[in-house]
Amino acid sequence: MTYDFIISGLGCAGFSFLYYLLDSPLNDQNVLVIDSSKKDQNDRTWCYWSPTPLDTHPNKDNPTFWNSIALTGDKNTVSSLKNLKYYHIKSSDFYHQMLEMIADKPNIKFINDEILGVNTTAEGSFELLTASLGSFSGKKVINSIPKLSGELPENVLKQIFLGWKIKTKTPVFDPKHITLMDFVPNQSENFSFFYILPYNEKEALVEYTLYDKVDVDQNEMVQILKAYIEKKFSADFEITFEEKGSIPMSTKAFSTSTNPNWINVGTIGGCTKPSTGYTYHTIQRHSKQLVKELVNGSKKTNLSWNRPFRFKFYDNILLNIASKWPDKLPDIFQEMFSRIPGDQVLKFLNEETNFIEEVNILRKLSFGIFIKSLLNYEQH
Known part of the structure; x- marks a missing residue:
């Protein structure tokens, strides 16, 4: 059997893609999900900020959240988030909700095994080799496992x-x-x-x-x-x-795949914010966009998350400082949250601001270290 989709790696990105796929006209597709874990343990936490819980948030009726954030050290700043909330998710709650969602779906099959490698067949589909259960074929692969998509950039x-x-x-x-x-x-x-x-x-x-x-x-x-x-x-x-x-x-691409049927998601799909490490919110945006593209029969050769250039530039300026003058970062963050409302800072970090808003944010910061970073610019 050749599956319509194989989801390799069932973490936040794999589950989120599956959630939106099942909420689309493609909900009758045959899907094989492969992961080495049974997803029955709490192995991590995720956080994000939003006015209301996102679609995939478990226990939406009783979420864990905060309305303000503090930065402490030489200076202490507490910022109200106004209409935003800082949400927290236990991965075990997320996994449980998603496994319940697919439990009664006859077109979704979940196998617990390690993926050892992948081959492309003559017909253009993919064959994934597992450690114990043999090989499985799929027309499209939604992948979040780094080793299947090449090495991450060096010296990152x-x-x-x-x-x-x-x-x-x-x-x-x-x-x-x-x-x-x-x-x-x-x-x-x-x-x-x-x-x-x-x-x-x-x-x-x-x-x-x-x-x-x-x-x-x-x-x-x-x-x-x-x-x-x-x-x-x-x-x-x-x-x-x-x-x-x-x-x-890193602002560098984690994968250079140009096969439209091999789609990287999660961190290797570009969803991790380079300057902060936050990923969950962008995974949701990417998953929605990806399913929409698939429903519309997109022929794009790269369906990874495409971060707007100006945000890559902002991130890289900060990563350049983090690499060369890390002692300057506490002052930058302290200054940012003390001079700019907390909800505006988080909106900026979530890449939801427009250019005018970004200018208003950046003009309130001391320029010296940013100019130094610009004059000594290199990609990270």
Whole structure:
């Protein structure tokens, strides 16, 4: 059997594509989904901002969100998000909702296996080889697995993070707002910060984030995060969940596929914001757009997310600073959130502003470091 679609990798991007496909005129297509995980564990968290929950948000009637964000360190700034909300999703809730959605769909088949490789057949379809269950053929592949689409660009800055959801015996957290960035002086030669999502006064996700081009020793990150929590909150705590990862931060293309039937999604499809690492919201926009193109019979040779050039330029200016003068980034972010309303900053970071709005935002910032970055410009 040759499937109409094979979805290789069933994370946020694969599930989101499937959600919008089933809500389209293509909902009767035969779809094979392949992933090495059963998707029955909470393995990560996702956050985004929006006036209301997005279509794929689980438990939309009772979402977890905050109305304000703080940046702390040498300066402390708390910004109201006005009509925006900063939403949080547990991946296990997302997976459960999506698996329930496809459970009674006879045209959707989910197999739990590792994909070892891919070949193109003489008929132009794709044959995916799995570790245990053999080969499967598909007319189109929706792929989020990096190794199937070639190597990521070399020497790329990465956002490396380690986060713990912790529970304390005494109330130590302020649940009214998240701490987007807490800057601790002399923590690292590279740009680093701590991130706090307080669920209530006794529970929070506390994360240590570092920008670097090389891998970082995990034991060192554990010690840094542990020391920060002990000093910051002065309370006994237990770890109830851990997440860790490395997000490539680059304006370079992660794949050069020109086959219209092989479509990369998620990070390798260009959905990760190069300067911040946020991905979930753009995955939703890309998935909707992608399904619309497929419904209309698009013949485009590249259906990856196409970020407008000016946003790539803004991102690259910031990545250039992060690579060459990382000590300047705390001041940039502090200045941005202290001089510009928080909802406008997030709208800009979500690439939802127009050029006039962007000029009004950028003119409120100190120009020196940006001019320096422009004069020493190179793509990252």
